Amino acid sequence: MDTNVTIKKLSHRFPGAIIATHSFRGDDTAVVNKESILEICTFLRDDQDLLYNMMMDLTAVDYLGREPRFEVVYHLYSLKHNRRVRIKAGVSEADATIDSIVAVWVGANWFEREAFDMYGITFKGHPEMRRILLYEGFEGHPLRKDYPIKKRQPLIGPVN
Amino acid sequence: MGVTLGKGSASRTIVPGSATSDGPERLLDGSVILTKLQAAVNWGRKYSFFLYPFVTACCGMEFMSVAGPKYDLDRFGAALPRFSPRQADLLMVVGTISHKQAPILVKVYNQMVEPKWVFAFGVCAVSGGFYDNYSVVQGIDTLIPVDVYVPGCPPRPEMVLDGLLKLQEKVAKERWSDWPRGAAPVTKC
Numbered sequence: 001m002d003t004n005v006t007i008k009k010l011s012h013r014f015p016g017a018i019i020a021t022h023s024f025r026g027d028d029t030a031v032v033n034k035e036s037i038l039e040i041c042t043f044l045r046d047d048q049d050l051l052y053n054m055m056m057d058l059t060a061v062d063y064l065g066r067e068p069r070f071e072v073v074y075h076l077y078s079l080k081h082n083r084r085v086r087i088k089a090g091v092s093e094a095d096a097t098i099d100s101i102v103a104v105w106v107g108a109n110w111f112e113r114e115a116f117d118m119y120g121i122t123f124k125g126h127p128e129m130r131r132i133l134l135y136e137g138f139e140g141h142p143l144r145k146d147y148p149i150k151k152r153q154p155l156i157g158p159v160n
Numbered sequence: 161m162g163v164t165l166g167k168g169s170a171s172r173t174i175v176p177g178s179a180t181s182d183g184p185e186r187l188l189d190g191s192v193i194l195t196k197l198q199a200a201v202n203w204g205r206k207y208s209f210f211l212y213p214f215v216t217a218c219c220g221m222e223f224m225s226v227a228g229p230k231y232d233l234d235r236f237g238a239a240l241p242r243f244s245p246r247q248a249d250l251l252m253v254v255g256t257i258s259h260k261q262a263p264i265l266v267k268v269y270n271q272m273v274e275p276k277w278v279f280a281f282g283v284c285a286v287s288g289g290f291y292d293n294y295s296v297v298q299g300i301d302t303l304i305p306v307d308v309y310v311p312g313c314p315p316r317p318e319m320v321l322d323g324l325l326k327l328q329e330k331v332a333k334e335r336w337s338d339w340p341r342g343a344a345p346v347t348k349c
Binding site for chain 1: 259
């Protein structure tokens with residue numbers, strides 16, 4: 001089995017959107033342009049040689065001090081071909097938005113809400129873009145590296 | 161009422177909250193007990209806590225241990241967990257209280273009828289413990305009044321029993337004017 005088939009097909013299909021690729025022992029990673037994420041995901045799901053029909057994980061990383069500061073990470077799995085791929089898309093702090101992929105995999109819904117909750121990245125086109133784990137009235141996004149470690153929330157009295 | 165009644169000078173009368181009632185009782189041949197109503201009520205209260213176990217975390221396993229037959233809270237009268245706060249008078253806060261849990265804890269406290277007492281079980285309930293982070297209440301006394309703090313992660317059953325005895329000592333000293341305490345001071349959540 002050609003383990004690089006995903007990266008080859010992606011590079012061939014989206015020559016301008018693939019910023020970097022990486023492959024190690026069958027573990028494929030592609031860093032992509034965030035503007036193309038919806039197209040790329042649709043392609044990965046529908047192409048007959050790929051068929052990534054399962055979105056296993058969606059999360060974000062805060063690389064404070066780097067540009068782009070955030071990175072949204074997608075882990076996909078193809079049940080048909082028993083193959084995995086990791087897609088990363090950089091998101092800048094000034095424009096912390098990226099297209100939602102709920103239209104491609106419905107299961108991304110809560111993952112995107114969690115990423116919004118913890119990192120403040122807005123997913124455009126998401127059907128219900130609001131906090132999922134924290135509560136309404138929470139100030140800030142706690143998994144950002146510059147969230148003050150001793151910050152107290154105003155919900156319950158002055159102490160907490 | 162936990163007293164030994166008997167005739168003659170050999171009898172010993174133990175009356176809660178009173179050291180001077182031996183005389184008239186002896187005159188009446190040990191057939192009555194004289195005490196202050198408040199002392200008698202406190203004595204009744206301290207040996208008949210009805211618990212509401214507000215169990216949110218791993219301390220719950222320790223609570224089960226201390227409530228079970230080996231350590232046996234029933235020896236101290238605090239045996240019967242009530243699963244409605246309206247039937248309970250001792251709120252056992254067992255475990256970590258997150259911000260999202262905080263309004264529920266306050267509501268449960270306010271639903272309990274007075275007199276009521278609060279037992280902070282474990283270091284998370286006492287001060288937040290090592291969860292000094294964005295989502296955990298830094299001690300339940302920021303939300304509701306607390307009578308007994310038992311730290312530990314988790315506390316040993318002996319510590320819990322000692323805390324219960326401390327609470328009994330506190331209840332024995334209460335006055336009518338200590339009640340009612342009113343609703344929890346926190347209203348925002």
